[in-house]
Structure formats: C-alpha cells, structure tokens
Amino acid sequence: MSNIGLIIEERSRDIGDFLVGRLIPFRKKRMIGPFIFIDHMGPTILGPQKYMDVDQHPHIGLATLTFMLQGEIIHEDGIGTYQRITPGSVNWMVAGKGVSHTERTPKELRDGQEFTAHGYQIWVALPRELEEMEPEFHHIPADRLPNWVDGSATFKLVAGEGYGKKSPVPVHSPLFMVEIRNKEVYKLNTRDNLKGELGICVVEGSILACGQTIEKGNILVSKVEDSCSVELAPNSHILLFGGDTFPEERHIYWNFVATSKARIEKAKAAWKDKTFPMMENDNTYVPLPGF
Template identity: 75%
Template structure:
C-alpha cells in the first residue's frame, strides 16, 4: 500500500430520481490535480416515466466535463448553446465569471421505452488568473479524440495531454483524462506517460496495484511518479484523471468554485437575486441551498 496514497470508495447519493456516486471531493482528498468534483451518474434505468432533468443552475470558476458511457443528455446554457451529448463525445463548458445551464434527457429518449443512463460529471477548477474569464462552450465528437491500442487494451485521451498525445478539448491547465478498456489481463505504467497527481477510477472490473486487489466503485489516488505498476483484470474499464495541482487552495460551495471565499459569497448573492446570466428560454430555477 505504500505507493497508493488513498483508496476512495464511491458514496451513493440521490438527486431526485437519479442515483449518483460521489468520488471527490472527499474529506481526506479535496482535489486530484485540478479536478475538484467527480460524480458517477448511474448506471441506472430511466423511462418510461422517470427521466434526468436538472433544472437551471449556476457555476463559476470551473469547467464542466460531461462524458457519457450510455444514454444521452441535452445540454443548454445561458450562452445560447444547445448540444446533445452522446457516448464517447465530450461536452466542455467553462463557466469563468458565471454561467447557467440545464441537463435533461433528450426528447428522442422520451418515447415510452426504458434505457440505461451512465456517465461522469466532472468539474475542473480554473487557474486563478482565469477565474473571471468569459464563459465558453465546446463540444468534441468522440471520433476526434486520440485513441490507440496496446495489445487488447484500447486507450482514449479524453482531455489534456498524456502518452505523447494531446486531446482537442480546450483545457486551461496541465491535466489529463484517459479512458482504458481491455479484454485480456493488461499491465501498464503511468510513470513518464502522465504528470502530476493521478486518480484511477474503476468503472468495471478491477485492478491489482501494489499487492492490493481493488474492484469497481473505487478510485485510487497517488502521485504519478509514485504509482506502482498496475494490472487490469480481464474485461475492465478504467478512467485516469489528474494533473499538476494548483499552488492555491480552492473553495467549493454548491456549484461554485473559487480561490477566494469572497468570490463565492458574491456568486451566492447574485444567484439569490437572480442577477446571474440566465437562459432566455428557460424559466426554471434551482434555489441556493
């Protein structure tokens, strides 16, 4: 266990009709590189009467990365973006100084049949000098993401840089997100391929690392240079997250992330007064908790 800094077990919570598993923040580990929040959505059956409908809510100081494995979501925001996100593609919304958005089950899946919804909702904190930047939205189709095979393992570089490649997702700091799916047992190293802190999220199957057997529903946290060799069980699916940590602490309250508590206090008041950028064609409003 000496080379594994922490093993975090997924903690389930209910958001209306949708069950999610919170991975970070965790009381012993608030961030992994610039990643400050990772929710595992599902897998869960939706329809024919129950769907995912997250009403209009705000963000500051972060970028959201939505990555679906099954099912689909419709994203709309106060910048006027409207984008269907399907498995393998990336929705990357940078909130900067403030944005509002919704995420809902798209109309074509509200057809009287059931379907599986499964994915990850990820927040990446912005560097301090970019916390007040103008909001941006980008959608990157799955076929544009770098992917390659090594034996029976398929790699996809979802965001950032790693393994000598660079994703087209326009990130704002030194980070990586890599998806690996394998058929046969597979041994791999992350040293010299990735930089900074690393979270190894087990979606399916399991791994052997540093003499420990760890199965799905957990995330391992370490520094890349300290991580021992990892062996994936056959038919596993993992996600690697991380990067170079920021020098300053980040504060988080609800959907707000900032390097100062004053920025969060201002955002809370702006949302309470409905002085945030709001979506022109959506009257829904999630109250401040």
C-alpha cells in the first residue's frame, strides 16, 4: 500500500522504560527492529460511495505485510499475483529490487452493502545484502499461523519467531509479530519469549506500563531489554512487533526504502519516467509526490 497522504503525528513521550508514540515512524523512534512503517487502516465503513482502491504504485528494499482484522482486499502485482486477503491471513510481498502493485476492494463486496475494513499495512526493511533480490509474493492462510492460549489470553504468531514457535511467513531477518487478545487482566511476559527490540501496539482496550495507562492507537517501544512489566486491561487487543536491528541506517522516501540515498533517487527517476517494472494487466499509475 502507498503511504500517500500519510501524516505522522509528532507526538511522543517518555514514560520510563518505554517510549510512546502514534505508530511508526514517529519523532523519537524511526524503526522497531526491522519494522520501518506501520499504518493502521480503519476501522472504517466502506460501501456504495466509498471503497478501497489503491492504484498501481512501486516499492523497493522492503517487504510488505498486510494483516486484516475485518474486511477483504484483492492484491495484484507486477509478478503476476492475484490474491484475496481475508481476516487473520497474511499477505507477504517482498519488493526487493522493485515491484509495483494494487490493492482494491473485491468485486463481490461492491454490492451496495456497507462493511467494515480494519487492518494493518506494515513495511519490513530487508537486510542490505537482500535489497536487490528478486520480488516474491507469499499468502499464508490464517489456519496455518501458530495459535495458543495462556490463561485468559489467546496468541497468534503472525510472522517470525517467538514463544518457542515459528510462523510459516518466509521472513529474511530475525523478527516477530504477535497478536494477543485477552478477556481478563493479563500480565505480559516478553523477556523470556521474544528477542530484539520490542514494540507494543494497542489495537483495542489499554495497557498499564511503568505505572501509566496507555490507550488504544499508541505504540510503546521498549528502551531496555528488561523493561517494566506490562499488564493488559480486560478485553484488550494488542500487536507485538520487533526483532534484531540492522547495523546500517535506512532511508525512506514515499514507498521506497534503501540503505543508499542514491538507490532512492534511482527508484524515483524510474517511477517518474515509467521505466520501473510495471504491471502488465493494469495501466493505473500513482504519480511520484511533487510531480
């Protein structure tokens, strides 16, 4: 998905062992492990006068992870993929040296009825040695993702490794993404179960960290490996993100991520001149911002 029109709310605060911000990137924290962009889609009501229609746009140097909670999307891309994504499943597109794609509401849902669309569009930066790899696409159904229960909490390992389990999503660096829903108060133990930087996204409900209540819509980023305890309020829903950081800085412009500013400029020129790898069955085109 394109981040055209994205506004990063420059709100962040320090509550002790955690930084708190409105998704990423935010002012005090540009990445969480290899995760460089997290966009919360909705929840929004779609229907006869409003559908999701993201025209053809490009990516380099990253993998996109689409995770829907409600609603459905049709993904098409320049390597010939046509895939419907349903709630709880994962679309994992590796852009590598360059790929273009579209995301649209399925025709079957354009029937005059209203429905809710809600999910997360996530970008994971690729290791420097894989930035120019061939593009790939993988769809992992919800029933293939590891699920388990601990007390009043249910867990789903969306991607990577954690809690002694491994997701079938073919990631390219050590990372994790975990979904947790709880019915009663639940004390979260991440220290013994996850490795690397940790981000906690509050989807619904709230959590208590370092003596402060953090409401939905925020992400907490742990500053230390042994951070203060986190307690989930009843009926909360959170996502855990993170993993090992990269030794090199990442540059981001529009939909492009790279270790080199020159590589970003090359991609910008290719998209502007329409020499970028394009889709054969779609002639839509999202212009480069500013042109």
